Amino acid sequence: MILADRIKEFVEREFARETEFLAELVKAPSDNPPGDCAPHAARARQLLEALGFAVELHPVPPSVVEAAGMKSATNLIVRHRFGDGPIVALNAHGDVVPPGRGWSHDPYGAVIEQGPNGLVMYGRGAAVSKSDFATYTFALLALKDAAARGAKLGGTVELHFTYDEEAGGEIGPKWLLDQGLSKPDFAIAAGFSYAVVTAHDGCLHLEVVVIGKQAHAAIPESGVDALEAANAILTALYASRPALAQLRSQTPGIVSPTLNVGLINGGINTNVVPDRVTFRLDRRIIPEEAPDQVEAQLRELIAGASRQFQKIKLDVRQILLAMPLVPQRGTERLAAVIQRHARDLLGAEVPVTGVPLYTDARHYAARGIPIVLYGAGPRTLLEANAHNANEQLRLTDMRAATKIVALSVAELCTR
Numbered sequence: 001m002i003l004a005d006r007i008k009e010f011v012e013r014e015f016a017r018e019t020e021f022l023a024e025l026v027k028a029p030s031d032n033p034p035g036d037c038a039p040h041a042a043r044a045r046q047l048l049e050a051l052g053f054a055v056e057l058h059p060v061p062p063s064v065v066e067a068a069g070m071k072s073a074t075n076l077i078v079r080h081r082f083g084d085g086p087i088v089a090l091n092a093h094g095d096v097v098p099p100g101r102g103w104s105h106d107p108y109g110a111v112i113e114q115g116p117n118g119l120v121m122y123g124r125g126a127a128v129s130k131s132d133f134a135t136y137t138f139a140l141l142a143l144k145d146a147a148a149r150g151a152k153l154g155g156t157v158e159l160h161f162t163y164d165e166e167a168g169g170e171i172g173p174k175w176l177l178d179q180g181l182s183k184p185d186f187a188i189a190a191g192f193s194y195a196v197v198t199a200h201d202g203c204l205h206l207e208v209v210v211i212g213k214q215a216h217a218a219i220p221e222s223g224v225d226a227l228e229a230a231n232a233i234l235t236a237l238y239a240s241r242p243a244l245a246q247l248r249s250q251t252p253g254i255v256s257p258t259l260n261v262g263l264i265n266g267g268i269n270t271n272v273v274p275d276r277v278t279f280r281l282d283r284r285i286i287p288e289e290a291p292d293q294v295e296a297q298l299r300e301l302i303a304g305a306s307r308q309f310q311k312i313k314l315d316v317r318q319i320l321l322a323m324p325l326v327p328q329r330g331t332e333r334l335a336a337v338i339q340r341h342a343r344d345l346l347g348a349e350v351p352v353t354g355v356p357l358y359t360d361a362r363h364y365a366a367r368g369i370p371i372v373l374y375g376a377g378p379r380t381l382l383e384a385n386a387h388n389a390n391e392q393l394r395l396t397d398m399r400a401a402t403k404i405v406a407l408s409v410a411e412l413c414t415r
Helices: 003-013 015-027 038-050 061-065 130-148 172-180 224-238 241-246 292-304 331-346 359-364 394-414
Strands: 055-061 074-081 087-093 111-115 116-121 156-162 187-190 198-199 202-211 257-265 276-285 313-322 352-353 371-373 392-394
Touching: 003 130, 003 224, 003 394, 015 116, 015 130, 015 394, 038 055, 038 074, 038 224, 074 172, 074 198, 087 130, 087 359, 111 156, 111 313, 116 331, 130 156, 130 331, 130 394, 156 172, 172 359, 187 202, 187 359, 187 394, 198 331, 198 359, 202 224, 202 292, 224 241, 224 257, 224 276, 224 292, 241 257, 276 292, 292 313, 292 394, 331 371, 359 371, 392 394
Parallel strands: 087 156, 087 187, 187 371, 198 352
Antiparallel strands: 055 074, 074 156, 111 116, 116 392, 198 371, 202 276, 202 313, 257 276
């Protein structure tokens, strides 16, 4: 039996166990915020050890976790060396956004129902990206099985399971790389099955604090209205959005920069002139933009809109800067291998593209490591209800992705 047949046969035979593995991960909450994710890592370790893996625990120091706005984080590494050859890292994140409202299924129930195109699992993280804990784990198991049956494989495969993607990724893959715990030659990060992603937007989060002076609402002139100034700043920010829409990216799958104000808080009471208003904005950065220039322009826009309010104090603080992902040397080869196996197994063209979001993949690229996003899931985030109620994964997509990842890694590592 040739290597490809052995891999496919293993995935088919073990797919019920892979589905149960994913279900157990979905049933263990790992919402971020609040970001108390060490218990999920402990559960993932139990499940991985039950499959015969030696699991390295890498707890992030509490002070570093707190600085990232989380409560606990333990990163996991599994390593398996087949022989001489490249190191291929497979990275997925186990933290998830909170469930929110509107679910018709238990978000931690891992309920499986028949859908129009096969069985579907519902649950927070079923698609993003606990599914790729399962995809990558069982892809490695398939390779181990093939090697045990005589396949000549080389190289080393590492599973990097991390827990802070929803908080920016600074204490997940970046922390592992900064600590010198891994030095991969190639990397694959969590993605969906019908595209190979080689580029993505960057993201800038700014917190704007507008400070005035409180006063009785009956004599508002005795105070300094922070909300009035904040309103002028917000008006200027929203007025800048049409110009952003005119900037067009040359990267397929990425259109234009965007700006969104997602959080706002302020005021004391209805009968008090508001003394403080805080809001946070999200500015997506296309690969062609320079992030430092984007931040400088935003700061000047905010300052300019506030100048008419001479008694207002303003504080602008960077909360997050995620750099855009751009292809590294060697990315084309990695993408082509996955694309070919995906096309053969899915029976459809699988494009190489970019996406208008940011991911942990950027931390590998910052080290010059060729990386793509590929894993289990449908064609779009909307289809998966990612970050929405009733997040779902079509199980046939996970089965196909497991075969594709295993075949691709085998090709990279075959002696």
